[in-house]
Amino acid sequence: MEQNLSAALFFLFLCGMLLLSAPVTSVFETIQAGSGALPVYLFGVWLLLIIAAAWVVRRSASTADESETD
Amino acid sequence: MQPYIILSVSLLYLLILFGIAYYADRRKAQGRSLIANPYVYALSLGVYCTAWTFFGSVGRAAESGVGFLPIYLGPTLMALLWWVILRKMVRIAKQQRITSIADFVASRYGKSTRLSIAMTLITVIGIIPYIALQLKAISGTYLVLSGSNVGQTGILADTALYATFILAVFTILFGARELDATERHEGLVAAVAFESIVKLVAFLSVGIFVVWFTFDGPADLWQQAMVQPGLQSLFSFGEDTIPLSEWFWLTLISMFAILFLPRQFQVSVVENVSEKHILKALWLFPLYLFAINIFVIPIALAGLLLFPGGTVDADTFVITIPLFEGSSALALFAFIGGLSAATGMVIVAVVALSTMVSNDLVIPALVRSGRIDFASRADATGSLLLIRRVSIILILLLAYSFVRFLDQGYSLVSIGLISFVAVAQFAPAILGGLFWKGASRNGALAGLLAGFAVWLFTLVLPTLETAGLLGSSVTENGLFGIALLQPYALFGVGHLDPISHAAFWSLTLNGLLFFGISLISRPGLSELAQASLFVDALDPGRQQLRGSLRPRSASPEDIILIMQRFLGAERTARALTEYREQFGTTPDASTRIFEQDSFINYAETLLGGVIGSASASTVVSSVTREEPLSMEQIMTMLDETRQALAYSKQLEEKSAALELTTAELKEANARLLELDEMKDEFMFTVTHELKTPLTSIRAFTEILRDNPGIPAEKAGEFLDIITRETERLSRLITQILDMQLLEKGAMKADFRQTSLSEIARNAVQATGHQFAEKTQAFSHDLESCEPMPMLADADQLEQVLVNLLSNASKFSPAGGRITLHLGAEGEHYVIEVTDNGPGIPEDERELVFEKFSRARHATEASIPGTGLGLSIVKSVIALHGGTVRVEEAPGGGARFRVELPQKRNGEA
Amino acid sequence: MPANILIVDDEPNIVISLEFLMAQNGLNPFIARSGEQAIDHLEKQIPDLILLDVMLPNRSGFDILQYIRRSERLKNIKVVMLTARGREQDISKGMDLGADAYVTKPFSTRDLIKKVKELTQREP
Known part of the structure; x- marks a missing residue:
């Protein structure tokens, strides 16, 4: 479980790096600022990352409980 | 407000x-x-x-x-x-x-x-x-x-x-x-x-x-x-x-x-x-x-x-x-x-x-x-x-x-x-040090100082200038008037904001020096030991060289004194108790060097919590000497390392052992099933053997009842058969009961001083007619025998010999040859019964002594017997502290060899 | 003409008792002490009925029964199985192989004679 949990979290880290930095965010250089798309996008990705991390941790904890003891 | x-x-x-x-x-x-x-x-x-x-x-x-x-x-x-x-x-x-x-x-x-x-x-x-x-x-x-x-x-x-x-x-x-x-x-x-x-x-x-x-x-x-x-x-x-x-x-x-x-x-x-x-x-x-x-x-x-x-x-x-x-x-x-x-x-x-x-x-x-x-x-x-x-x-x-x-x-x-x-700026030294054993002190120091210098120059200098603490305008003209050394545009990189600019230059330079100098400088021994403790922290099995590379010695009193000074008396007392619980010894003057070293390390770590590891190291070293490593100590350390490495190997081996155990369990299960089958077969045999004399007895009894006019001679013959079959039946029942008792260990042997050769003679007499019936040649060396005194249950031993002899007779063809040999070898009496029958295949030699095993032969070859004879032999011999085994006789056939101790344990 | 009865058993005393019983009841007994002897006998003479022990040396009674039922020449012989085994599956195995009756040892002599007479008289 240890290994898989670390790997899953690292996967999320890479997703976050990809979605929260250039070149992906550079899309918003061209989108009209008045729409408010940029803050909505950033807060949205942020919240998704948090939920995904919580889900990954919880799932790993429950599988660890099933197999008992490490 | x-x-x-x-x-x-x-x-x-x-x-x-x-x-x-x-x-x-x-x-x-x-x-x-x-x-x-x-x-x-x-x-x-x-x-x-x-x-x-x-x-x-x-x-x-x-x-x-x-x-x-x-x-x-x-x-x-x-x-x-x-x-x-x-x-x-x-x-x-x-x-x-x-x-x-x-x-x-x-x-x-x-x-x-x-x-x-x-x-x-x-x-x-x-x-x-x-x-x-x-x-x-x-x-x-x-x-x-x-x-x-x-x-x-x-x-x-x-x-x-x-x-x-x-x-x-x-x-x-x-x-x-x-x-x-x-x-x-x-x-x-x-x-x-x-x-x-x-x-x-x-x-x-x-x-x-x-x-x-x-x-x-x-x-x-x-x-x-x-x-x-x-x-x-x-x-x-x-x-x-x-x-x-x-x-x-x-x-x-x-x-x-x-x-x-x-x-x-x-x-x-x-x-x-x-x-x-x-x-x-x-x-x-x-x-x-x-x-x-x-x-x-x-x-x-x-x-x-x-x-x-x-x-x-x-x-x-x-x-x-x-x-x-x-x-x-x-x-x-x-x-x-x-x-x-x-x-x-x-x-x-x-x-x-x-x-x-x-x-x-x-x-x-x-x-x-x-x-x-x-x-x-x-x-x-x-x-x-x-x-x-x-x-x-x-x-x-x-x-x-x-x-x-x-x-x-x-x-x-x-x-x-x-x-x-x-x-x-700490990132290269810490992250590199956490995951790379090759990270060295010089690399870390160089990286840190370079990064810090860049930070001072690119961020702090302009701040001081803005605050009016510096007269000249370095920000505009560069340090010493060199244009390439402008704080906000170092080496001409000017399009970044000040923070990104500073982060870029300081971290890049820091990282370059950290990795570069680590690559060219060889870490010292103490660095290597610490590197392993850090990099393998989550994998304690791999943390190598736990002992100091240079064992130190010091009077434990000195160390305790230092502890009391910096930790206080109460905390020191607690620490010593903890040490004793952890290592099982109390440090004192007689402590050997390796234990002294472990105590010094313990104290140093503890002191490090209060005054920092570097100070603790300095303070402790003021009362310690470094001992040169002896060959023996190096070997001990290498051994510990090897053990640590072996640990992971052991895990692999354990799973292999588990497989082996599983295989053994399967085998044992098969064996149990086989025994169960044998028991079934045995029950058949016993039933058959018991019913055979019963059948005769019942048949002749009914014949005599239904035919009152039978000639007296014929009737006498039938009555004889009935008597013989009754005897056979009771013999069988006795054997089965003996077996049961032996199995439960309930049968008490009646040990008395007796003569083995005398017992053998009785057994030969009892079985003589069997050989005669099958015209088998039976020879023995009892005439020349010593009395062979021993403490034994004579009846049981006689039964053993009878069983072995009749067994030999049963398995040898008509006209076969059977010999009985008695002798003394060392502290044992030896009894050998040899026949010239088909012999017993090697893989069945252990098996013949198992209860019921004869049952299989009995059904296959239809040789009469309960399958209990040899089992009884084994139990009785064991009761007398002896052993019995079967081997191949010269020229084929089977030889049963019994060894009995001449003197029982405790016998004077 | 008295029916010919072949007694197949390896236990001498049982053979003696069966031989006496058959003779006493006007039947004509023959003796075989093993499966091989029984086959040998069947080569020479076809009896009306066989008293067949199941537990025989080398060739079991079931073997002999199967041999008889497969042979055109012998298949009409009545066969009474004799055995110490009284288990259901043994009885049904004997019946499946074509035994006419199954007698468990130790048997009642009267029952045995009755069964033998029934089987030998049903078909002249």
């Missing part, structure tokens, strides 16, 4: 805070820790959100839109790696009793004093502006709230100084009331967690007030804002707001900040109660950051709408909007929230810094200069505490003077970011 209201509420708040800390400390003393849960841990990590977050985020959002976000997105990303990185740091800190980040780095690179001094200086210099920022925020917001004139510097000075002294008192109360070798402060953590709640609730209250009371919800606020010409362009990347390059560098240095800021190291590593808490904190803490930032943009927009034209400093919107809207209570609450954010940061950061200053600067200096007298038996714990307290006061005064002299209109965020870049 009246100043006395603000002051008394603030003071009340601080007292509540102290009450919480006091309560938590008492709970800890009772063994019912208040902070041993992941939620308090995650909340205490919220110390990351300082006055900068509370006031500065809004200010930055007002200037650059989403530009405040990287400071929180970076930590969110890093939190995803906590399970790998932070957990390792926590494990190491616990193993090595590390209490500060300077100690952490110094320990990793062989307890280097130079490194710990460098780390401490960089941290103190880097963080003091950040602490100053909090003081400035407290005094600044106080002035706004009380409505005083910001321009009056006299009052400002008083307020900030006032705050400084109050904070110094509280910091000492929280962090330096007493000396603890583990350097853990449960009360402090509880207070910080509480502050995190207060600042979050305060900020959310202001946010809700602004969005739903000042405006009609977020949509209304957004629409009003977007009508304003300047505000539209806020929400995109670009030179006016935040360029993508700055976005990247801010994210990166924030990722490092969440790990390496001294206050974060303090709460996340030093104060960590359980590694498991990290699992929950890695999403709870980002969630906290998310919550505290959700209203930043709305408040900033509202402020810009309410105070157009920059009449009000955006950093103060959180307080000025409620004030402007007439809700002074909410403004006061917001002020308290900001106070929470600021005091939390100041107290934790100053505690962490003071630990470093006293452990890594002052004490080593005192030790080196001989000011700490080792000959003295005086308790030094009092002076240690004094050093710690003076450090706290000095650090706060330094921060205060920074406020005084550098308060030239820098925004909260920019001062904070300067500190971020400073601590980001």
Whole structure:
């Protein structure tokens, strides 16, 4: 479980790096600022990352409980 | 608002805070820790959100839109790696009793004093502006709230100084009331967690007030804002707001900040109660950051709408909007929230810094200069505490003077970011040291110093210049007038903002030197040992060379004396008890060198918690000698290493052993099934054997009953048969019963002095007719035999011989040859019964002695018998302390060989 | 003409008793002490009925029964199985192989004679 949990979290880290930095965010250089798309996008990705991390941790904890003891 | 209201509420708040800390400390003393849960841990990590977050985020959002976000997105990303990185740091800190980040780095690179001094200086210099920022925020917001004139510097000075002294008192109360070798402060953590709640609730209250009371919800606020010409362009990347390059560098240095800021190291590593808490904190803490930032943009927009034209400093919107809207209570609450954010940061950061200053600067200096007298038996714990307290006061005064002299209109965020870049310099040395054994002390030191130098040049120099402390204009003309050496455009790289520019150059140079010099310099032995302890921390089986490479020796008394001086008598007594529990010995004069070494290491680690690892190393080495390693000691160490490596191998072997066991179990099961089958077969045989004489008896009895006129001669013949068959039946039954008894061990042998040759003669007589019937030649050597006296159950032994002889007869063909041999070999009597029958295949030789096994032969070859004879033989011989086995006779056939001890155990 | 009865058993005393019983009841007994002897006998003479022990040396009674039922020449001989085994599956195995009756040892002499007479008189 240890290994898989670390790997899953690292996967999320890479997703976050990809979605929260250039070149992906550079899309918003061209989108009209008045729409408010940029803050909505950033807060949205942020919240998704948090939920995904919580889900990954919880799932790993429950599988660890099933197999008992490490 | 009246100043006395603000002051008394603030003071009340601080007292509540102290009450919480006091309560938590008492709970800890009772063994019912208040902070041993992941939620308090995650909340205490919220110390990351300082006055900068509370006031500065809004200010930055007002200037650059989403530009405040990287400071929180970076930590969110890093939190995803906590399970790998932070957990390792926590494990190491616990193993090595590390209490500060300077100690952490110094320990990793062989307890280097130079490194710990460098780390401490960089941290103190880097963080003091950040602490100053909090003081400035407290005094600044106080002035706004009380409505005083910001321009009056006299009052400002008083307020900030006032705050400084109050904070110094509280910091000492929280962090330096007493000396603890583990350097853990449960009360402090509880207070910080509480502050995190207060600042979050305060900020959310202001946010809700602004969005739903000042405006009609977020949509209304957004629409009003977007009508304003300047505000539209806020929400995109670009030179006016935040360029993508700055976005990247801010994210990166924030990722490092969440790990390496001294206050974060303090709460996340030093104060960590359980590694498991990290699992929950890695999403709870980002969630906290998310919550505290959700209203930043709305408040900033509202402020810009309410105070157009920059009449009000955006950093103060959180307080000025409620004030402007007439809700002074909410403004006061917001002020308290900001106070929470600021005091939390100041107290934790100053505690962490003071630990470093006293452990890594002052004490080593005192030790080196001989000011700490080792000959003295005086308790030094009092002076240690004094050093710690003076450090706290000095650090706060330094921060205060920074406020005084550098308060030239820098925004909260920019001062904070300067500190971020400073601590980001730790990244190569720590991250590299955590995962790469080849990282060396020289590399770490070179990288750190280079990064720090660049930081000073690119960020601090221009600040000093702006403050008017430097006459010449280096920023414009470059150092010594060299254009390539401009602080904001080093080597001509000029298109970056100052923070990104500084981060880029300092981190690049730092990393290059760290890796480059590590690659070309060979780490020393003590470095290698520490490298393994760090890199393999999560895999203790692989931590090599646990023993010192140079075992040290010292009189344990000297060591204990030192411990008493720095830990106090009580703590030392406890430590010695713990040592005894852990290692099973008490150190004394007779202790061997290796044990002395282990005790010295134990004491040094413990001392390291109080005075830092480098000082502890210096202090301990003043009374120890290094012993040259003997060959034997090297071998012992290599052996330990080998064992550590073998451990993982053993795991593999265990699974192989498990497979083997499974196979054995299967085999045993098959054997059981076979036995079961045998038992079934045996029951058939027994039934058959019993029913055969019964059949004859019944048949002849009925014949005699139904035919009264039978001739007397014939009747007599039939009666004879009946008698014989009855005898046969009873013999069979006796045998079966004997077997049962033998099996249960219930049959008691009747041991008497007897003669084995006599017994053999009786047996031969009893079986003679069997050989005659099958015309088998039977020979024996009984005539020439000695009496062979022994203690035995004569009846049972006779039965054994009868069984063996009739067995031989049964399995030999008509006309076969059977011999019986009796003799003495050594201390044994030997009986051999040899036949010239088909013999017994090798794989069945063990089996023939098993009960029931004959049953199979009986059905196959239909040789009469119960299958019990040989089993009885085996049991009886065992009862007499002897052995029986079957072997191949010369020229085929089977030979049963019995060995009986001439004298029983205990027999004279 | 008295029916010819072949007694196949390896236990001498049982053979004696059976031989006496058959003779006493006007039947004509022949003796075989093993399966091989029984086959040898069947080559020379076809009896009306065989008293066949199941537990025989080398070739079991079931073997002999199967041999008889497969042979065109012998298949009409009545066969009474004699055995110490009284288990259901042995009885049904004997019946499946075509035994006409099954007698469990130790047997009642009267029952045995009755069964033998029934079987030898049913078909002249």
